[in-house]
Amino acid sequence: MLDILFFGTLIVYFLAVVAHFLALAFRKEQIIRAAWAVFYAGFALNTVFIIARGVTAGRLPLSNQFEFATAFAWCIALMAIVLHRGVREPWIGALTSAAAFLILSFAALQPRKISELMPALRSAWFGFHIGSAVFSYSAFMIAACISLRYLLLQKSATEEEERLSSLDYLSYRLTAFGFLMLTLTILSGCIWAEQAWSAFWTWDPKETWALITWLIYAAYLHLRLQKKWRGKRMAVFSLIGIVCVLFTFIGVNVLFTGLHSYK
Amino acid sequence: MKKTLTFLRSMRFGLLLLLPVLVCSVLGSIVPQGEAESYYASVFPGSYHLILGLGLDHVFRTWVFLALTALFGVNLLLCSISQYRAVPAKKTAAVFKALRAEDREPLTAEQRNALEISLKRRFWQKEEGETGTVYTSPAWTWYGSVITHFAIFGILLGAAGIFGMSRTADYEIMPGENRLPGNVSIRLDDFKVRDDSGRIDYVSTLEITDASGRSSGVREIRVNKPLRFGSNKYYQQTYGAAGTVHVSVKATGEETTLFMREPGMISAGGKDGVWYDNVYPGYVIDEAGNITVIPQTSGEYADPVYYFIRIENGVMTPMMAFPGDRVEVSDAVYTFSEPVHYPGIRVKTTPVWIYALLYLSFAALIAGLYLCFFASVASVSVEDGGWSAAGKGSEEELRQRINAFMGKGI
Numbered sequence A: 001m002l003d004i005l006f007f008g009t010l011i012v013y014f015l016a017v018v019a020h021f022l023a024l025a026f027r028k029e030q031i032i033r034a035a036w037a038v039f040y041a042g043f044a045l046n047t048v049f050i051i052a053r054g055v056t057a058g059r060l061p062l063s064n065q066f067e068f069a070t071a072f073a074w075c076i077a078l079m080a081i082v083l084h085r086g087v088r089e090p091w092i093g094a095l096t097s098a099a100a101f102l103i104l105s106f107a108a109l110q111p112r113k114i115s116e117l118m119p120a121l122r123s124a125w126f127g128f129h130i131g132s133a134v135f136s137y138s139a140f141m142i143a144a145c146i147s148l149r150y151l152l153l154q155k156s157a158t159e160e161e162e163r164l165s166s167l168d169y170l171s172y173r174l175t176a177f178g179f180l181m182l183t184l185t186i187l188s189g190c191i192w193a194e195q196a197w198s199a200f201w202t203w204d205p206k207e208t209w210a211l212i213t214w215l216i217y218a219a220y221l222h223l224r225l226q227k228k229w230r231g232k233r234m235a236v237f238s239l240i241g242i243v244c245v246l247f248t249f250i251g252v253n254v255l256f257t258g259l260h261s262y263k
Numbered sequence B: 001m002k003k004t005l006t007f008l009r010s011m012r013f014g015l016l017l018l019l020p021v022l023v024c025s026v027l028g029s030i031v032p033q034g035e036a037e038s039y040y041a042s043v044f045p046g047s048y049h050l051i052l053g054l055g056l057d058h059v060f061r062t063w064v065f066l067a068l069t070a071l072f073g074v075n076l077l078l079c080s081i082s083q084y085r086a087v088p089a090k091k092t093a094a095v096f097k098a099l100r101a102e103d104r105e106p107l108t109a110e111q112r113n114a115l116e117i118s119l120k121r122r123f124w125q126k127e128e129g130e131t132g133t134v135y136t137s138p139a140w141t142w143y144g145s146v147i148t149h150f151a152i153f154g155i156l157l158g159a160a161g162i163f164g165m166s167r168t169a170d171y172e173i174m175p176g177e178n179r180l181p182g183n184v185s186i187r188l189d190d191f192k193v194r195d196d197s198g199r200i201d202y203v204s205t206l207e208i209t210d211a212s213g214r215s216s217g218v219r220e221i222r223v224n225k226p227l228r229f230g231s232n233k234y235y236q237q238t239y240g241a242a243g244t245v246h247v248s249v250k251a252t253g254e255e256t257t258l259f260m261r262e263p264g265m266i267s268a269g270g271k272d273g274v275w276y277d278n279v280y281p282g283y284v285i286d287e288a289g290n291i292t293v294i295p296q297t298s299g300e301y302a303d304p305v306y307y308f309i310r311i312e313n314g315v316m317t318p319m320m321a322f323p324g325d326r327v328e329v330s331d332a333v334y335t336f337s338e339p340v341h342y343p344g345i346r347v348k349t350t351p352v353w354i355y356a357l358l359y360l361s362f363a364a365l366i367a368g369l370y371l372c373f374f375a376s377v378a379s380v381s382v383e384d385g386g387w388s389a390a391g392k393g394s395e396e397e398l399r400q401r402i403n404a405f406m407g408k409g410i
């Protein structure tokens, strides 16, 4: 049953991507609306799946790569939908639904077995630490989608200044939110690590890469707020940032072993 | 001198320092840290000389990395101080800019009322000027960036404190009384590997007595639930298993229980006795009646079996025993019992001020970032001719915020 829900979500996200690209090709209001409706449906299924898995496991379903990726895809969809209520911009639906689909595809490659929570993970900090990471990564992901849209739009060069700068601003706001969330993730991780393993910080690869990501985004914020960088340069920076996020999330587990890989 | 100071506190210097810090961090994540030399020789046969030579096996403890971090700390501190000193001027500038603005957003009497009520509710400070009224966001909103930067400095300082002053040591704690250095003693009452429902959960029940004789009372520690007592923190770190051998000396009636973690001689008189070899968690017997031990299981000792050598008058006899078995050697009786699981406890000593500083800085960092990104930091002048705002953020951003205060949608 859980598997049906999971693959159902995956398929519906895929349909949402297809519909969004069709909407881009034909620019018909009905197709755009239909594409969003499919994306909404995918989000709803994703929500049901997460709840069902949590109920089956009897705990927060956030304890391994599979569960994290499922929540990550869910949060991307959530933020895209919330954003869509205020901002109507072509490409955003296509890019964000593609992001949700790809992240969920990554989840599909992971083992789905529900396992007992190891003692180190049984903590009040668990939901907080991982929940804030999900929100942070998703905010960075949407910011990157908007930045990509910015770069595409900017290439066509005919676009009005105001529309570009509002995309630029939106991407920055999401990055700022993501940065706050990532800070929460790192700090709650420190407090938790000190309780579980006795040290606030051990430089294991996951921690190190979370710090690298945090520093990259700190540089982004300073270049924007202090050096007044805007537009294309910031959009490129945002794409570098998301590569770091994805490396922290996926690359570290694939390439390195450490406390966080729970192997 | 002044130039140097300006450079030291500049953001350019901060960004410049960031690059080598990032490079070190990437290297430190690629090369596993703190392994034995032989490990690097086998994993990186071509480059292990370079790795060891450059200290890449402990990047985050090399003087280069520590110096970079220290310089970053200096940069951050100087920068935070100058940001702190710049706040009043920024505030005044915003007030004047708002007051003097020529082109104002129109404001109906109703909107003006809504705006003023909203600003007062948000604790904006009201000042009456000659030309009109000016509201300024509360003092703390102007310090978001300052709080953020001082908090990060606080975290660096706390990290330095831990690096220099925090000590940890691991001890294997056996049932009963255990003496630790520094005149601390731990009495272990119980250690369990699973909870009542059968779920893995390592729980030690113990009582700690510190050097002054003060007792912690009987307490439980488990993974994620360390015990803070005095200036130490006690962690459930690992666990192991030990064979249990009771020795009873016939002549004196003396009884002792030994927990054997490794091979060793057990003897009452000094010469005769048993050479304890090992205890295995289980065994299988084949059709011919041969016993094969199972060296390791998931930590359970379902059918424990002891291997030992009986030594008497220079004659050595390899033997096996099951819990409950007794052997008599010369004037003593050796009884084997169920092996016990025992905890590995980590004792950490950290000055309390470091915890206080770190937790305070963590909270300040979150509060600071919240103020930076989500608080309105501005002055609004409200006149019959309309309103005008100045402060942090773009004009568009300010306009949206003020409109939101008036109840206009964004």
Ligand code: HEM
Residues within 6 Å of the ligand: A215, A218, A221, A222, A225, A226, B009, B010, B011, B012, B013, B014, B072, B075, B076, B079, B080, B083, B144, B145, B148, B149, B152, B369, B372, B373
């Ligand atoms: C990794 C460490 C750092 C983090 C996480 C950090 C974070 C931030 C954040 C979130 C802001 C935005 C503040 C706002 O919106 O008002 C900011 C602004 C700023 N930061 Fe940093 N910062 C760091 C290091 C530094 C360093 C080392 C310097 C100095 C060399 C510096 C100088 C500044 C300045 C001048 C501003 C603009 C302040 C303003 O707008 O009033 N920061 N920083």
